[in-house]
Amino acid sequence: MAQHESDSLITTEVSAAETARSEIPDETVLRAEELDVYYGEEQALDDVTIEIPDRKVTAIIGPSGCGKSTFLRCINRMNDQIPSCRVDGSLAFQGKDVYDEDVDPVALRRKIGMVFQKPNPFPKSIRDNVAYGLTVQGKTENVDERVEESLRAAALWDEVNDQLDSSGLDLSGGQQQRLCIARAIAPDPEVILMDEPTSALDPVAASKIEDLIADLAEEYTVVIVTHNMQQAARISDKTAVFLTGGNLVEYDDTATIFEDPEHDRVEDYITGKFG
Numbered sequence: 001m002a003q004h005e006s007d008s009l010i011t012t013e014v015s016a017a018e019t020a021r022s023e024i025p026d027e028t029v030l031r032a033e034e035l036d037v038y039y040g041e042e043q044a045l046d047d048v049t050i051e052i053p054d055r056k057v058t059a060i061i062g063p064s065g066c067g068k069s070t071f072l073r074c075i076n077r078m079n080d081q082i083p084s085c086r087v088d089g090s091l092a093f094q095g096k097d098v099y100d101e102d103v104d105p106v107a108l109r110r111k112i113g114m115v116f117q118k119p120n121p122f123p124k125s126i127r128d129n130v131a132y133g134l135t136v137q138g139k140t141e142n143v144d145e146r147v148e149e150s151l152r153a154a155a156l157w158d159e160v161n162d163q164l165d166s167s168g169l170d171l172s173g174g175q176q177q178r179l180c181i182a183r184a185i186a187p188d189p190e191v192i193l194m195d196e197p198t199s200a201l202d203p204v205a206a207s208k209i210e211d212l213i214a215d216l217a218e219e220y221t222v223v224i225v226t227h228n229m230q231q232a233a234r235i236s237d238k239t240a241v242f243l244t245g246g247n248l249v250e251y252d253d254t255a256t257i258f259e260d261p262e263h264d265r266v267e268d269y270i271t272g273k274f275g
């Protein structure tokens with residue numbers, strides 16, 4: 001057991017939404033087993049085994065270069081686009097290995113959407129940004145309804161409902177990020193992956209996204225990479241700590257990770273001794 005002087009390393013205030021979620025028993029939706037990832041000769045993830053629960057928020061934290069983004073990108077096979085990348089072990093979504101030959105990565109990414117660090121709307125109207133995934137699938141029915149639902153779910157509808165034909169690029173950074181979240185929601189995913197979604201935003205915009213994540217977790221599984229430990233402590237139910245070498249060193253309820261971690265190395269990281 002790690003020794004520490006204070007009762008708590010980082011305050012883990014529990015929101016009403018988190019309390020409600022904590023009462024729902026964990027049901028695994030994503031399971032990585034002995035996952036190794038290499039870029040050429042370099043190993044980025046080493047023997048990662050983890051079960052991520054459905055409709056909860058799981059935070060991935062750890063120092064720069066420890067493989068957080070690599071892990072996230074494995075989940076919806078975004079790493080396929082990196083020619084030097086090789087994946088060993090298994091990664092199952094709803095019990096089916098996402099690396100099986102019969103899995104269509106494009107269909108997988110509709111079920112497992114992704115939001116990036118820098119908001120990246122298309123140079124299209126707000127409506128077309130949100131409808132993009134539906135249009136690509138050839139869906140033409142109820143598109144406006146789905147656009148509205150997605151914008152409402154992304155807490156953006158009230159701000160943009162009178163300007164749906166304006167360019168997504170004319171929105172503020174925080175609004176653009178919520179537009180990207182609406183775009184990820186529109187194809188009706190099960191999981192939303194977020195790679196440092198607030199790090200390019202001002203504190204007010206970041207706080208809106210944090211509130212939104214709590215709402216999203218009622219319907220979706222959220223896996224979020226963050227460098228901000230207070231953010232992980234505030235919004236997540238589970239926290240996975242990756243350390244240098246691509247090892248998942250500790251994974252537990254967020255309160256346990258921040259208040260009573262098992263490993264000294266995790267405590268050192270959380271208390272800012274390195275990283």
Ligand SMILES: Nc1ncnc2c1ncn2[C@@H]1O[C@H](COP(=O)(O)OP(=O)(O)OP(=O)(O)O)[C@@H](O)[C@H]1O
Pocket residue numbers: 039042043044062063064065066067068069070071082084
């Ligand atoms: N496209 C790539 N080609 C080669 N090596 C890569 C590539 N992407 C990542 N890596 C290497 O894999 C390791 C893990 O990188 P990754 O980006 O997953 O870490 P991270 O924890 O997300 O880092 P950060 O917090 O800085 O974003 C690093 O050593 C990195 O240099």
